Amino acid sequence: MHEVKRGGQFGVVAEFDNPDSLIEAATKALDQGYSKMDAFSPFPVHGLPEAIGFKEAKVPWTVFIAGILGGGGGMALQYWVSVIAYPHNVGGRPLFSWPSFIPPAYELTILFAAFGAVFGMIGLNKLPQPHHPVFDAPNFDRASQDRFFLLIESHDPNFNEKETPSFLSKTDALNVTVINKEEEGDW
């Protein structure tokens, strides 16, 4: 039997009833120097990623690379099949009749790029993840309906067990809750 470790604090969550208050609070927190933040909303709120200081373009790059692989790979496959593996005369056309190879290569570009977009997004988001400490926050089931949440994580260098909750309660938050890490054995 190994010892069950108590998780300690995961972070502090504040609940808001509208996205504008959330953006305001997040902007303040960013000004205060908090950097390990996340916000939760029932729909994508524009301006929120900037408010929590999150900027990323990994998904578009994944798509771009996947698309190149699909298109290039498709063309290469058709070249190999038609010129090397199974060369045969079709209506007197050259073996490498590339204009005919464009439609399949084009479709494969789109197919691979779409896989890149969807699985890139899911992978970068580290989904599927059935449980997460933030689900313990009160009212969090309304994060998929009409409530908005701001989370400041405990591994933020500026995090303070007393000051961070009191900072959040000075915003328009409806309530502020400390949530704990998963306890080992919860699964």
Add this chain to the structure above:
Amino acid sequence: MSDLNDNRPNVDLLIEGEHTHETITQTIGSVVLEQGKYNDPKHKVGKNWILLALLFFGLLNVMMVAVGWLLYQGIGVWGNNQPSGWGFDIINFVWWIGIGHAGTLISAVLLLMRQKWRMSINRFAEAMTIFAVMCAGLFPLLHTGRPWNAYWLFPYPNWMALWPNFRSPLVWDVFAVSTYMTVSILFWGIGLVPDFASLRDRTKSKIGKTLYGFASLGWRGSTKHWMRYEQAYYILGGLSTPLVLSVHSIVSFDFAVSILPGWHTTLFPPYFVAGAVFAGFAMVLTFLIPMRTWFNLTDFVTMKHIDWMCKVMLATGLIVFYGYLAEIYFAFYSGNKGEIDMMINRMFGPYWWAYYTLILTNGIIPQMLWKQKNRHNLKLVMFISCVISVGMWFERFVIIPMSLHRDFLPSSWGMYVPTIWDIGMFIGTIGMFAFLMFLFVRFVPMISIFEIRELLHVSKPKKGGHS
């Protein structure tokens, strides 16, 4: 928000009635979560839904019988034979795949054009796309004669050392349609993830929580997730737009790349794509008009939506009609004996009635949509939509057997007549499509809940709080 969004016409009218984020979730989610309410035969939906679902399930079984007989006997049971090697199988393939295209147009093209009104109908139309492509795929699959060997169409290393001929439009079709099916499912699937999370948090049943929990991938609405999600969603929109144009263009290449009179024209790709959108919007309206009333969704699918869909139909219908006129012009301007004979045969040959049905149903009857009064008459709109579906079927009939049945040598002329198995399978796919749609509306939110929330948020003037 970008400036583009400010040009939207009367966006506040896209959601009618007094709605909050909570009532939106409730109204749309209840169709799925409160099964009992709608199963009650006394409820207006209960009776209609059960009777129609049974009818369509019956038709689906007609298809199973037709396919079973076909597999037992071989494709000799179908009516296509020399000179008409293509018949119902290809007509119905093109018809179904065309119907599917409205879904992608609504979800992708309108997304890129920032047309907010798409948010109420995209989920529904995308589901239609997937089911229509499933129906479409059956026809060429079975027409191979040995569908259990259909994987031979894909390039894979095999002991026969054989590879597909990439110069053939039929092989392009395999790539186009299978890519289209996959991307449509991906697009639809990631759209559903946040909505499954909503259902997971709303449902009271334990099984529901588990199933929706799995389906939602543990979605928690994190801003970082939403940002990547939107990036992926817009990129998929950007990818699907050229995809949908390419799929029906490639389908039209099946014809246009050949040298047959009536097929060998550069007009085919654009005119096929316009026809696909035309047919697809007609099918969306046919299903959406009753469903929005049955499931009390008239606040989200408003008369404005119906009006705009009618206008899209009118516009694409005019492009298609222009195509019919251009075909006549091309035939005579070409001075080619084969082309001219084909056109005269279309108008005055043994299938003349099909040609004039086409002109009437696709060319003339849709012109009623010019009048706003007609666009607001739901029964009439449904009637016109059904007429257009019939018309688009006749378009493929006019193109396929009519060009084939008069071969270059008069000694090879023949007539194309479908058999009962052709008809049974066609009607059966209609049953399969409708049955899947009926299941879809009861088990998956038929309107994208999170997008309607977003629509509510962006269309309301900013104020302190509205929850």
